[in-house]
Amino acid sequence: LVPIPEGEAVFGSPEGEGYDDERPQFRASLPEYYMGAYEVTNAQWKRFVAATGYDTSELCNDWYTDPAMAEHPVVCVSWEDAQAYCEWAGLRLPSELEWEKAARGTDGRPYPWGYSFVSSYVFTHENEDALREYGRWAPPGSFPADISPYGVFDMAGNVREWTASEFPDASDTFFQIKGASSSTPRRYLPLECSDDTAVAPSDVGFR
Numbered sequence: 254l255v256p257i258p259e260g261e262a263v264f265g266s267p268e269g270e271g272y273d274d275e276r277p278q279f280r281a282s283l284p285e286y287y288m289g290a291y292e293v294t295n296a297q298w299k300r301f302v303a304a305t306g307y308d309t310s311e312l313c314n315d316w317y318t319d320p321a322m323a324e325h326p327v328v329c330v331s332w333e334d335a336q337a338y339c340e341w342a343g344l345r346l347p348s349e350l351e352w353e354k355a356a357r358g359t360d361g362r363p364y365p366w367g368y369s370f371v372s373s374y375v376f377t378h379e380n381e382d383a384l385r386e387y388g389r390w391a392p393p394g395s396f397p398a399d400i401s402p403y404g405v406f407d408m409a410g411n412v413r414e415w416t417a418s419e420f421p422d423a424s425d426t427f428f429q430i431k432g433a434s435s436s437t438p439r440r441y442l443p444l445e446c447s448d449d450t451a452v453a454p455s456d457v458g459f460r
Contacts, residue, residue, distance in 0.1 A: 254287040255404050262354045263361030266445045276445065278361060281350060288347060288355040288405050289460035291393035292326035292412055293338065295319070301338050313454055324392040326412045326458040332428045335415045335459040346459060349418035349429050349447065356409070356432070356444045358402035363443030365401040365408050370442070374398035375410035376435045377442075383435065390435055408432055409442055412458040413451070420449060430457055 265278040295317035302309055302317070309315070313329045316322045330338075339345050347355065362368055364375075372379040375398070376391055383391065394406045401408050408414075413434045420427045427449040433441035434456035441448065451457045 255290050257283075257286050257288050257351070257355050257403055259283065259285040260359065262357075262359040264350060264353055264445065265361075266443070267361070283350060283354060286347070286351055288351070288403070289344070290405055292407055292414065292458050292460045293335075294324055294393065295327045296323040298327040298330070298338065299323070301341055305337075305341055307334075307337060325390045326393055326407075328390065328412055328458045329455040330415075330458065332415050338459070346415055346417040349416045349431070352408075352414065352416050352431050353444055355403055355405050356401050363445070365405075365444070366398055370439055371398070372439075375433070376407070377410045377433045378436060378438050380410075380435075387435070408444065411435060413437070413441070413448070413456055415457060415459040416447075420447070 261280050261282040263278055263280055265276040267278050298317045301307060311331070317327055335346060356365055364370060366374055373382070374396065376383045376396055391411055393411065396407065396410065399409050400406050410433050413430045413432045416429045416431055418429045420429060429447040430449060430451070431447055433439060434452065436452045436456040
């Protein structure tokens with residue numbers, strides 16, 4: 254866990270061509286909190302299942318049991334699965350704003366490293382070299398440029414991540430998913446964007 258200091262940050266999207274301006278930029282202050290520096294791995298998820306007997310029959314794959322995937326991020330977990338793990342580990346899922354500040358710092362940058370998209374910095378579908386090297390997903394921290402101002406890795410790519418925040422004004426309960434993944438193109442970024450649907454097979458994990 255890394256500390257995210259108390260203070261004000263810029264959230265939302267600047268207005269203009271190419272931006273998602275459904276939520277224009279605004280400033281808000283958050284108290285200090287802690288954020289996982291890395292995504293939860295299959296090995297960590299496997300320890301949770303072994304310790305609790307958690308029912309995994311609803312998962313759409315059993316990659317977490319494959320020793321070769323142990324250090325890769327766990328995916329195909331529902332929001333309820335992620336919540337159960339966090340309760341067991343004494344953690345909690347971040348809110349949308351907590352996730353966003355941890356990813357982009359205080360200045361409203363659209364990517365953890367700055368203002369321009371660089372495909373080699375991040376594991377999205379545009380990074381063909383990474384796809385050849387890793388296949389699906391990569392061990393957390395494999396892309397040193399995909400690091401936030403606070404030292405949080407893989408906020409832009411690798412896997413998308415659950416938050417604790419629901420979409421406002423939705424007729425049903427949908428929790429916000431943040432970031433892009435190796436299965437998605439860069440349009441799932443910038444960091445202020447949220448989604449409610451996993452790519453099949455699911456590319457969503459958590460931290």
